[in-house]
Amino acid sequence: MSEATSTGYPEENYLTQGSTLKSWLLTTDHKRIGVLYLLTISVFFLLGGLFAAGIRLELATPQGDLVQPETYNRMFTMHGILMIFFFLIPSIPATLGNFLIPLQIGAKDVAFPRLNLASWYIFVIGGCFTLWALVSGGVDTGWTFYTPFSTLFSNSHVLPAALGVFITGFSSILTGLNFIVTIHRMRAPGLTWFKLPLFIWSHYATSLIQVLGTPVVAITIVLVAFERVFHLGIFDPSVGGDPVLFQHLFWFYSHPAVYIMILPGMGVISEVVATFSRKRIFGYKFMAFAVLAIAVLGFFVWGHHMFVSTQSVYAGTVFSVLTMLVAIPSAVKVFNWTATMYNGAVSWDTPMLYAIGFIGLFTIGGLTGVMLGTMGIDIHVHDTYFVVAHFHYVMVGGAIMAFLAGIHYWWPKIAGKTYPVFWSKLAALIVFIGFNLTFFPQFLLGYMGMPRRYHAYPEEFQVLNVLSSAGATVLGVGYLLPVIYLTYSFFFGARCAQNPWGAVGLEWETTSPPPTLNFDEIPTVTGEVYDYSPKKEAQVV
């Protein structure tokens, strides 16, 4: 990361356009809204992290001796709800997506700037309902809200929590809608579809899922509320309902939601790998179609969550084979990232360290996903810690590593400041080690048979649980470091150069930080995407 020369830094930029609270809360600037989201989801992440700390502390001993079981159940439920609906789903799209999509396509803003601000308010209101559920005593159904437990048996605050998820879903739908229209209508002259960065492709695919999938979970939540309040027999078998129906409806959204969480991360990794290898992404078109394939196929695999739910063997077979198919585009992406590094000029800057970590951990997450999609294996490991380990490899090892890669890559663009190289590389290393120490033992625990959501467990599982809890401590330190040095950097860091990484892409052709309207003049695109070549450099200089 190079520092700014005395002349290159924009004294007027989006951050200097008003510093009052009002100027932030009423902004329609996509960049400021991105920063608002970043602050909001960081709060939810820290809260969700506190619950994770509570879970790991309780599981350090086999006896349920730290908290009551009711408390433990509320902890893992709130951990799941906060991390999934209030951190992972908005994490990359609402922060980096918001900030970068207009910049990368050469637009002054998103298509509907006020709707964009409304999305943030809806998100915050949804968050308030969920926090209300939390402070009034919590909810104990698991983030999955399985019926009939959630509708007829739970005495906890299911309704406010579900309402929070319901409301925040609209934020997700509107953000997706905004991005789709923006990408279709607002590309700079000459910027055709196959000149778009893969970050845009992955957000396009993600937005499709958000718009098509989220309404289904909203409807499902309404049905749960109706049954809970009015005792309609939708899921309650004693009056003719079907408890398994809920699982179909829930996973019809919640499996694609996994791709809402990981596809934007794949987009980030494509940008980072290209920039820090100084090379065009290998197999660009295959990469673009792969994200679309994942988004479409992702809608037809929900039944792999239900192999042992009494779903018919035939249905299970179909879902299993479709699960195998959705794994292929993911594999293609991993191979192409790897091939991009081949013959590259690979730097070891912090974002690239996270990206390399991502590729390794996501590969393990994906392959164990294939194992879980295999019916003969799932029958034993379903609902055990094997599943917990698998989705944390995808969500934490994948999505959060990508989020951190992206934040470190575009931080000079967002804040216009540099961050300490040593501390940021150390943090990346600590996160990688802490992550593996936390979650690898859980694969072993799962095959040994330890069920998930257990407050107390048989003694033979203790050694691996202690390792996992120790790893969580390391991971916690790894996450706190960036919070500290990036906050410091935002206020006190040295100003950075306009394009500190020597990256190509329209977002780097404006100042860092950009002006409110992004570009003094809308750029016209003539070159190819990821056009890394010495010739190009010569032209710029």
Place this chain on the structure above:
Amino acid sequence: MELFKHLPLFPESASTVAGKVDAIYFFGIFLSAFFSLLIAVLVVAFAVKFRRRHPDAYGVPEKTSTPLELTWSIIPLLISLFLFGWGVKVFIEVNQAPSNAIEYTAVGKQWMWKFKHPEGNREINDLHVPMGTPIRMKMTSEDVIHSFFIPAFRIKRDVLPGRYSEVWFEATKPGVYHLFCAEFCGAEHSRMIGSVHVMEPAAYEAWLQGKEPGQTAVASGEELFKSLACITCHRGDAGSRGPILANLDGGEVELANGQVVKSDDAYLRESILNPRAKIVKGYEPLMPSYQGQVTEEQILSLIRYLKEINQKVADAGDATPAAETQTAANEG
């Protein structure tokens, strides 16, 4: 593979299907390890070998190679389809009970497992079973969804309210194994655990002898059939107000609307709890619902008994269900 089985980090294998699940699991682990290591080695090697030696260095641009893209799409596809096919085969083997399996019943409730042996013995959270005998567990729940999971047997099946699900196993090694509830079911979910005691057949017989035998399912079903006054209408003669009860174990029943349904557990259960849902041809919808008047265990006994009955319309005048004496003798 044998090596792993002796590590303390691997679960006991104590059923006929455990080895099959383990084999495909090891194959999956091998695949995962192979590809993860391959990618990890390549990524690290490229990061080192092609590291940026000069601040202005650039990568060498390459054209996309369609044959290469197809290669690394098709090879993983073939491997995963192989895994899929094998997985389906194992899943069916793990789920399909042999025809000679002995039926036990389990009722899950917050937060315990209630078992009934075919001999009539009842147990809570402990389950004693003989080694080498295929056992079919017919399960239902009184409240929320539970899941019946015995890691040492590599079997798992959700247990649903209002519905019957089945799981089977044949234990191969004496010992005491964990029984877990694998589906989150409320406050004491992690205490909904039990022990499966696998015994040598002789030891199991001795254990049974030492216990006060309860009523068999058929016997208690028969008693309920009388005490709930089912017999008043289902007399089995031509003038009965209720249908003749015969051939109910998988036989076909013709309904008033012309539909023909199979008489299985779900049908019999519905006919007890919600009798007007399906009306047998030639009969009036007179039967009251027994919802709330019978426990899940009682319904299981009734169903068991109904499958034994074989009323014959020719026996008009003889109100005694024909099968009862004979079956009672068999079970006793």
